[in-house]
Amino acid sequence: MNIPTLSTRDDERTNRLRRLGWDDHFERLAADEQLDLDRVARVLSAQRSLFLVTDGRDERLCAPSGKMHHHRRGDYPVTGDWVLTDGNALQRVLPRKNTLCRGEAGTRGKQDGAARREQPLAANIDTVFVVCGLDRDYNPRRIERYLALVYNCGMAPVVVLTKADLHDAPDSFREEVEAIAFGVPVVLTSTRDRSGVDALHAYLNEGQTVSMIGSSGAGKSSLANMLHGSEVQATAAVSLSVGKGRHTTTSREFIAMPRGGLLMDNPGIREIAFARGGDGLDATFADIRDLAESCRFADCSHRQEPGCAVLRAVESGELPQARLDNYRKMQREMDYAQARSEKSADYVERERWKDIAKEIKRMNKRMKR
Incomplete structure (x- = not known):
C-alpha cells in the first residue's frame, strides 16, 4: 500500500x-x-x-x-x-485581493448624490459581467456608471448585452457600447440561439471567479442557466407594463460551472451609488481624460474655461454632451465620497490619539502616587 x-x-x-x-x-x-x-x-x-x-x-x-x-x-x-x-x-x-462594493441603497445624499455607507457585494473576483438587456433596460449612461464602479473596485469588466434576438441588427448596440467602453470586451448574447456562450466561457475556466451585476430583468439568471447548460437559477418575465424585472435572485451565491469556474449571480441593482473615490472615472472616460491633456489650464473643470479642449470636442460633436454630463455627475459624487472618507479617517485618528493621551495621563498619575 x-x-x-x-x-x-x-x-x-x-x-x-x-x-x-x-x-x-x-x-x-x-x-x-x-x-x-x-x-x-x-x-x-x-x-x-x-x-x-x-x-x-x-x-x-x-x-x-x-x-x-x-x-x-x-x-x-x-x-x-x-x-x-x-x-x-x-x-x-483573510485579507481580500479586491472587493466588489457599491454605495448602500437608500443612503445617498440629496445634495451630492454620494452614498453615506458602503455595501460589499462580493470579494476576490477576477471578472465582472456587466449585464444589460437590449430592451427597455438598455441605457449607455447606466453602463458607464457600472464600468466606473467596477474599475473603482480594481476588477476587469466585460459588458454582456442580452436579448440580442429582440433586434434584427443587434450589432449596432454593440458598436455603441464599444464607443463608450474603451478596451472593454462587449459580448452579444441570446438564450434562443445560445450566441455569445463560447466568448463568455473563456472567463469561466477552472480557478476563475466571475460576478454578474445588472438591473432586475436584465437576464442575469437566464444567462447563468445558458452558461451552465441547465436550469440552475429561477427566472421571471419582465413586466410589459413598466418594463422592469422582478428579483428572481434574492441572494449572492456561486454557481459551479462545467469548466470549473465560479459564477456569482447578484440580485438586481436599482441604484448605482458611489461610496468611495478611485480611478474608475479615468478608466471609464479615457476619451475625456485624453482631451483634458490639451486644455489650456491644468486644473480645468471643463465648464466654462477658455481653451477647454473638452468643451471644444462637445461643440464639434466629437464628444456627446450627455457623456460629459454623466462624467461631471459621477465626478461630483466621487469627490464628495472621497472627502467624507478622508474626514472620517481624520476623526478616527484624532479619537485614537485622545485615548492615548488619556492613558498617558492615567499612567503619570499612578507614577506620582
Missing part, C-alpha cells in the same frame, strides 16, 4: 483550493502568515448569519465566531471571501 506523504497531501489540498480560485496572492499570504491550509475555505453563499463554505472537498454551513460580530462591517464575510474555520465556526476573513 502506498501511503501518501505529507508533501503529496499538501499538493492535493493546494490543488483543491486552486480550483476554487486560490492563487499566488493567497499562496504568498499563507506562507507569510504560516496559515494552516486545512482550516482554509471559501464562502460560496451568505445567508444573513449563516455561510455556506467549501474547502474543495466538503461543503458545510458555518456561523461567525463571537469575536467576528464585533469587527468592522467591511471585515464581515461576503460571498467570495477566503476564511479560516474551526469546525462550523468562521474565525477570520
Whole structure:
C-alpha cells in the first residue's frame, strides 16, 4: 500500500483550493502568515448569519465566531471571501485581493448624490459581467456608471448585452457600447440561439471567479442557466407594463460551472451609488481624460474655461454632451465620497490619539502616587 506523504497531501489540498480560485496572492499570504491550509475555505453563499463554505472537498454551513460580530462591517464575510474555520465556526476573513462594493441603497445624499455607507457585494473576483438587456433596460449612461464602479473596485469588466434576438441588427448596440467602453470586451448574447456562450466561457475556466451585476430583468439568471447548460437559477418575465424585472435572485451565491469556474449571480441593482473615490472615472472616460491633456489650464473643470479642449470636442460633436454630463455627475459624487472618507479617517485618528493621551495621563498619575 502506498501511503501518501505529507508533501503529496499538501499538493492535493493546494490543488483543491486552486480550483476554487486560490492563487499566488493567497499562496504568498499563507506562507507569510504560516496559515494552516486545512482550516482554509471559501464562502460560496451568505445567508444573513449563516455561510455556506467549501474547502474543495466538503461543503458545510458555518456561523461567525463571537469575536467576528464585533469587527468592522467591511471585515464581515461576503460571498467570495477566503476564511479560516474551526469546525462550523468562521474565525477570520483573510485579507481580500479586491472587493466588489457599491454605495448602500437608500443612503445617498440629496445634495451630492454620494452614498453615506458602503455595501460589499462580493470579494476576490477576477471578472465582472456587466449585464444589460437590449430592451427597455438598455441605457449607455447606466453602463458607464457600472464600468466606473467596477474599475473603482480594481476588477476587469466585460459588458454582456442580452436579448440580442429582440433586434434584427443587434450589432449596432454593440458598436455603441464599444464607443463608450474603451478596451472593454462587449459580448452579444441570446438564450434562443445560445450566441455569445463560447466568448463568455473563456472567463469561466477552472480557478476563475466571475460576478454578474445588472438591473432586475436584465437576464442575469437566464444567462447563468445558458452558461451552465441547465436550469440552475429561477427566472421571471419582465413586466410589459413598466418594463422592469422582478428579483428572481434574492441572494449572492456561486454557481459551479462545467469548466470549473465560479459564477456569482447578484440580485438586481436599482441604484448605482458611489461610496468611495478611485480611478474608475479615468478608466471609464479615457476619451475625456485624453482631451483634458490639451486644455489650456491644468486644473480645468471643463465648464466654462477658455481653451477647454473638452468643451471644444462637445461643440464639434466629437464628444456627446450627455457623456460629459454623466462624467461631471459621477465626478461630483466621487469627490464628495472621497472627502467624507478622508474626514472620517481624520476623526478616527484624532479619537485614537485622545485615548492615548488619556492613558498617558492615567499612567503619570499612578507614577506620582
